[in-house]
Amino acid sequence: MLDSTDTRLLAALQANAHLTAQELGEMLNLSPSQAGRRRQRLETEGYITGYAARLDPARLGLAVQGFVQVQLATHGPEQSKAFARLVRSRPEITSAWTMTGEADYLLxxxxxxxxxxxxxxxxxxxxxxxxxRVQSQIVMDQLKQDAPLPT
Structure with a gap:
């Protein structure tokens, strides 16, 4: 169960994962050791699944961002597994979802x-x-960057 201090800690770490226990403690009115223990508990319990750097796609030469809807010809466990293997093997596919509606997947x-x-x-x-079937949409501009999850 999360309390308000936990949710504030999660929000702070989503904004800046580099915060030290000292900085977190100051923000949350806790001692550094209490803040560090809370962070560790949230990691252990799976609320925090990892830390990553956000990279600038344009600086990396990735000039085209798009969303691709994929419809499978046949639906079965083997077809789904085979397509999932393909998706995981392609670095240019950065995220993928199974969907309801006409498309089976959104990449x-x-x-x-x-x-x-x-x-x-x-x-x-x-x-x-x-x-x-595949249908693609090319992103012209991203109005909102990938945002932290609401806490």
Whole structure:
């Protein structure tokens, strides 16, 4: 069970994962050791699943961000497993969701250019035996960056 101090700690770490126990303690009106123990408990209990750096896609040469909807031709455990293996093997697919509605999957992709996106769609996704249809949307501008989860 999370209390208000836990939720404030989680919000602070989402904003800046580099906060020290001293800094967290000052923010939360706790001693550094209490803040450190709370952070460790939240990690152990799975509320905090890891820490990562946010990278700038443009600085890395990833000029095209897109969302790709994928509809499978047939639905079964083997087709789903095979498609999931493909998704996990492709670094340009940064996240993937199973969906309700017309599309079975929604993929978020980053590519260096339109040619690389075309290759991903035609040579990788559409050539997979389980895939029937692919529809892509290219991001023109991102109005809100990936935000912290509400706590």
């Amino acid at each position: 978020r992709v980053y590519c260096t250019n339109l040619g690389a996106l075309n290759t991903l769609i035609h040579d990788v996704l559409l050539s997979h035996p389980s895939v029937a």
